[in-house]
Amino acid sequence: MIGGKIAFVSGMLVALASGWLAFPRILYKTRLQPVNFSHKVHAEKAGAKCEDCHSFRDDGTYAGIPTLDKCSGCHAAAMGTTAEEKNFIDQYVTPNREPQWLSYARQPENVYFSHIAHVKLGHVKCEQCHGNEGGTGALRPYQQDPISGYSRDIWGRPVNRIALRTEGGMKMDDCVDCHRRQGLEYSCLGCHK
Amino acid sequence: MTTTRRNLLKFVGGGAAGALLTPAPWRLITDTALWSENWPGIPRPARGEIHARFTHCTLCPAGCAVRARCVNGQPVSLAGVKPHPISRGALCPWGIAGHHLPYHPARVRQGPVKEALAAVARAISKRGAGERVAVLDLRPGRTVSWTYRRAMAAIDDGLYLAPRQPAYSVDLTEAKTVVSFGAPLFDGWGTPGNVFAARSTFRLVQIEPAETRTAALADVWLPIRPGTETAMAAALAGETTVAEAARVTGLEEQAIGAVKEAIASGPAVVLAADPASPLVNLNAKFHAPGHTVIARREAPVPDAWEKAAPATEVAAAPDRGIRVLLIDESLPGGYVPWQEIQPKLAPNAVVVVFSSSSEGYARHAQYVLPAPVFPEAAEDVGPAIDTVAAVFRIAAPLVAPVVPVVNSGELVARIAGLPQTDPLRERADAIHKAGRGMLLNYADGKSTPVKQVSADDFWKTLNQGGCWMDDSGKRAAPPGLGRSVPCPTLHDELPLTVVVAEARRGGLESPLMSKLERESNLRMTANALAISPADARANGIENGGRCVLETACGRLNVVATVDAGVPAGVVEVASGPRMADLCGASQRARVVRA
Numbered sequence: 001m002i003g004g005k006i007a008f009v010s011g012m013l014v015a016l017a018s019g020w021l022a023f024p025r026i027l028y029k030t031r032l033q034p035v036n037f038s039h040k041v042h043a044e045k046a047g048a049k050c051e052d053c054h055s056f057r058d059d060g061t062y063a064g065i066p067t068l069d070k071c072s073g074c075h076a077a078a079m080g081t082t083a084e085e086k087n088f089i090d091q092y093v094t095p096n097r098e099p100q101w102l103s104y105a106r107q108p109e110n111v112y113f114s115h116i117a118h119v120k121l122g123h124v125k126c127e128q129c130h131g132n133e134g135g136t137g138a139l140r141p142y143q144q145d146p147i148s149g150y151s152r153d154i155w156g157r158p159v160n161r162i163a164l165r166t167e168g169g170m171k172m173d174d175c176v177d178c179h180r181r182q183g184l185e186y187s188c189l190g191c192h193k
Numbered sequence: 194m195t196t197t198r199r200n201l202l203k204f205v206g207g208g209a210a211g212a213l214l215t216p217a218p219w220r221l222i223t224d225t226a227l228w229s230e231n232w233p234g235i236p237r238p239a240r241g242e243i244h245a246r247f248t249h250c251t252l253c254p255a256g257c258a259v260r261a262r263c264v265n266g267q268p269v270s271l272a273g274v275k276p277h278p279i280s281r282g283a284l285c286p287w288g289i290a291g292h293h294l295p296y297h298p299a300r301v302r303q304g305p306v307k308e309a310l311a312a313v314a315r316a317i318s319k320r321g322a323g324e325r326v327a328v329l330d331l332r333p334g335r336t337v338s339w340t341y342r343r344a345m346a347a348i349d350d351g352l353y354l355a356p357r358q359p360a361y362s363v364d365l366t367e368a369k370t371v372v373s374f375g376a377p378l379f380d381g382w383g384t385p386g387n388v389f390a391a392r393s394t395f396r397l398v399q400i401e402p403a404e405t406r407t408a409a410l411a412d413v414w415l416p417i418r419p420g421t422e423t424a425m426a427a428a429l430a431g432e433t434t435v436a437e438a439a440r441v442t443g444l445e446e447q448a449i450g451a452v453k454e455a456i457a458s459g460p461a462v463v464l465a466a467d468p469a470s471p472l473v474n475l476n477a478k479f480h481a482p483g484h485t486v487i488a489r490r491e492a493p494v495p496d497a498w499e500k501a502a503p504a505t506e507v508a509a510a511p512d513r514g515i516r517v518l519l520i521d522e523s524l525p526g527g528y529v530p531w532q533e534i535q536p537k538l539a540p541n542a543v544v545v546v547f548s549s550s551s552e553g554y555a556r557h558a559q560y561v562l563p564a565p566v567f568p569e570a571a572e573d574v575g576p577a578i579d580t581v582a583a584v585f586r587i588a589a590p591l592v593a594p595v596v597p598v599v600n601s602g603e604l605v606a607r608i609a610g611l612p613q614t615d616p617l618r619e620r621a622d623a624i625h626k627a628g629r630g631m632l633l634n635y636a637d638g639k640s641t642p643v644k645q646v647s648a649d650d651f652w653k654t655l656n657q658g659g660c661w662m663d664d665s666g667k668r669a670a671p672p673g674l675g676r677s678v679p680c681p682t683l684h685d686e687l688p689l690t691v692v693v694a695e696a697r698r699g700g701l702e703s704p705l706m707s708k709l710e711r712e713s714n715l716r717m718t719a720n721a722l723a724i725s726p727a728d729a730r731a732n733g734i735e736n737g738g739r740c741v742l743e744t745a746c747g748r749l750n751v752v753a754t755v756d757a758g759v760p761a762g763v764v765e766v767a768s769g770p771r772m773a774d775l776c777g778a779s780q781r782a783r784v785v786r787a
Contacts, residue, residue, distance in 0.1 A: 003195065003197075003200055004200055007200040007201070007207065008204065008207035008210075009207060010204055010207065011204035011207030011208035012208065012210055012211035014211070015207070015208040015209070015210075015212040015214075015215065016214060016215055018212075018215070019214070019215020019216060019217040020215050023216065023217040024216075060245075061244060064243075108227075108230070110230075112262070112270055145224060147225065147228050148223075148224045148228055148231075149227070149231055159216050159220065188708070189289075193270040193271075193272070
C-alpha cells in the first residue's frame with residue numbers, strides 16, 4: 001500500500017520536475033544573433049536615439065531593424081577598437097552582405113501591426129512591448145519555439161503563460177487586453193486584414 | 194518497495210497527474226494549434242521592404258482609391274485612401290480581398306490566342322454582305338472602350354455593343370428623400386464611401402419585396418407585392434390613385450401617401466435596381482433633373498478619337514447579322530443574357546471572349562482568352578453613378594500577371610489595324626491639354642489645378658497615386674428622362690418574381706470573403722434557389738429537395754431552400770451569368786417539383 005503511494009508520488013514528482021524545469025529548456029531552440037550589437041554603446045557613446053535607426057519612413061511605414069546601408073553610414077571604417085566592430089566590418093560591411101538579424105518581435109504572417117499608430121497616436125513607449133532592449137550591452141540569444149515557429153518573446157518570457165496572465169508577451173490576448181484596458185476598439189480586421 | 198506491475202501503473206498515473214500541473218501539456222496543445230496554421234500549402238507573403246502603393250479598384254464601377262501595403266513589392270493588404278473625396282477611405286469586402294484574385298485556382302489560365310486571331314481574320318475576310326464585326330463591352334466608359342469604338346469605326350460594318358447605361362448621375366448630397374425601387378444603395382449601387390457619407394442628409398424609402406441589407410438599413414421599408422413596382426410608380430406619378438396602387442401593391446394607402454408627401458416636400462430622387470429602368474423616369478415628375486439627377490460631362494479625349502462608333506444596345510443589332518463577336522468580360526459589369534445575343538449571331542459566327550472566369554460567356558464562345566484581373570492590369574475606371582463630375586483614375590498594376598494574359602484593347606486594335614499606342618497616356622495628355630479640373634495626389638492629400646502641373650507630372654501622379662476630377666460645371670438635366678413610367682404587366686403563367694439574393698462582383702472570389710460576407714450568401718450557387726414556405730407548400734417542394742426553375746428563357750434543375758425570410762411570390766437566386774441567362778430581363782419565374 002505504502003509502496004503504491006510512493007510510486008504515485010514519485011511519478012508525480014518526476015513529471016513536475018520535467019514539466020517545470022526540463023520542458024522550458026528543451027522547448028526553445030536557441031540561436032545567436034549574427035553580430036554582437038550593443039544598444040548601450042550606441043546610445044551612450046554615440047548618442048544615438050531609438051528613432052535614428054528604427055525610423056518611420058515618409059509614408060508612415062516602420063523601417064524596423066535597420067539595413068546594412070544604415071550601419072555602413074557610420075561604420076564604413078572602424079570607429080573604435082572593439083573586436084565586435086572589426087568582425088562586423090569584415091564580415092558584413094566590406095563584402096556588402098546583409099546581416100540576417102533574428103527579430104524577437106516578429107509577428108506571424110497573418111498579423112498586421114502599425115507601429116506609427118501605436119507610437120505616434122497612442123504614445124506607447126517602445127519598452128512597453130520590447131522591454132529594455134535599448135539599454136542592453138549585448139543582444140540576447142534568439143529563442144524560437146520549433147513547433148509553432150514563433151519567437152519566445154511572442155509567447156512571453158515565462159513558459160507558464162497559459163491564458164491566465166496577459167502581460168509580458170505579444171500574443172493576441174496581450175493586444176486585446178491592452179486595448180480593452182484603455183477602452184480602445186479591437187476587432188478581427190484591425191489586425192487580421 | 195518492489196517493482197510490481199501495479200506500482201508501475203501507479204507511477205505512470207502519478208506522472209500523468211503531475212504533468213497536468215505543469216505547463217507542458219497545455220503549451221503543447223497551443224503550439225500544435227499554431228503549428229497547424231503553418232502547414233505546407235499555406236501561402237506566405239514575402240518578407241522584405243515594406244512600402245505603400247496606390248491604385249484604384251476595378252471590381253466595380255465605383256473605382257475606389259486603394260492604398261496597398263506591399264512587402265517586397267507584393268501587396269499583402271488593401272485599404273481605402275482617406276483624402277479621396279469620393280471613396281473617402283472606404284473599401285468594400287471585395288475590394289479589401291482584391292489582391293487575392295490573381296491566384297484564384299478557377300481563373301482562366303491559358304487560351305488559344307493564335308487560333309482565335311486566325312479564326313477572326315478568316316471570318317472577317319470571308320464575311321458576306323451585311324455581316325458585321327462587333328465588340329461587346331460590358332463596362333463602357335473606359336479608355337479601352339474608346340479603343341473598341343475606334344476599332345469598330347475603322348472596320349467596315351463594325352459595331353460597338355454595350356449594355357444599357359444610365360445617362361445620368363445622382364447627387365445624393367442634394368436629395369432630402371431617396372425613393373429606391375430595389376436599388377442596393379448600401380450594397381454596391383454606387384461608391385460605398387460616398388453613399389455612407391451622404392447617408393445622414395437624406396431619408397431613404399426602400400421599396401422592394403425582400404428585406405435586403407439596404408431595406409434593413411432604410412428609414413422606411415415598404416415590402417411591396419412582387420412585380421407591382423410599376424403600379425406604385427404610377428401612383429407616385431399621379432397617373433393612378435393611391436387606393437388603386439394600394440390594392441395592387443399590397444401596401445397601405447397611408448404608406449404610399451406618406452411617400453408622395455415626402456417627395457413633394459423637397460428635393461428627391463428616384464432610383465431603381467436597374468439604373469437604366471424606365472422607373473427612373475419618375476424623376477422628371479419631381480423636378481429632379483438638374484438638381485439631384487444631372488448630366489455628367491465625359492473626361493476629354495484626343496481629337497483624333499472623335500471618329501468612333503456609337504454605342505449600340507444588343508437588342509438593336511441586326512438579327513443573324515454578327516459574323517465576329519469579341520466580348521470583353523475582363524471586368525464584372527452589366528451582363529447581357531445570352532438569349533439576347535444568340536439571335537444576333539450569324540450561323541457560322543466566331544465568338545471570342547476575354548475573361549478571367551469560365552462561368553460567363555466562356556460557356557458559349559469558341560475561343561476564351563485569359564484576361565488580367567485586378568490588380569494586374571493598367572487601365573482606367575469610368576465614373577460611378579454617384580460621381581457628379583467627370584473623373585479619370587488609373588488602376589496601376591500592383592502585381593505582374595500571374596498567368597499569360599491577353600490585352601483585349603491591343604488585340605482589338607490590331608485586328609482593326611489601329612496604330613499600337615498607349616491610349617491611357619494619350620487620354621491623360623488630352624485631359625491635361627483641356628486644362629480644367631484638379632489633380633489630387635493621394636500621398637499628401639493635396640489638390641492642384643491641372644493648369645499648374647506639367648503633362649509628365651500629371652501622368653506620373655495618375656500612375657503613382659492620384660486622380661483627376663473635373664470642374665463641377667453647370668448642372669444640367671440629363672437627356673432621355675421625361676417619358677412616362679411603364680404600365681403594370683400581368684404574368685399569370687410565371688407567378689414568381691426573381692430577386693437576386695446578393696450583389697456579386699464577379700466569378701472569382703477570395704476565400705477571405707467567407708470571413709467578410711455572410712456565408713449563406715456565398716453558398717447561394719447557380720444551381721440553388723430560396724423560396725417562401727407558402728410557395729413551397731403550394732408547389733409541393735421540400736427543403737433541400739430538387740425542383741425546376743422555369744422562366745421565359747428556359748429551365749434549370751436546382752436545389753430548393755425553403756426560407757421563411759423570403760416573402761411569398763418571390764424566388765431568390767444568386768447573381769451571376771447562369772441565372773442571368775436563365776431569367777433574362779423578364780425577372781418572372783415558376784418553380785415546379787422535379
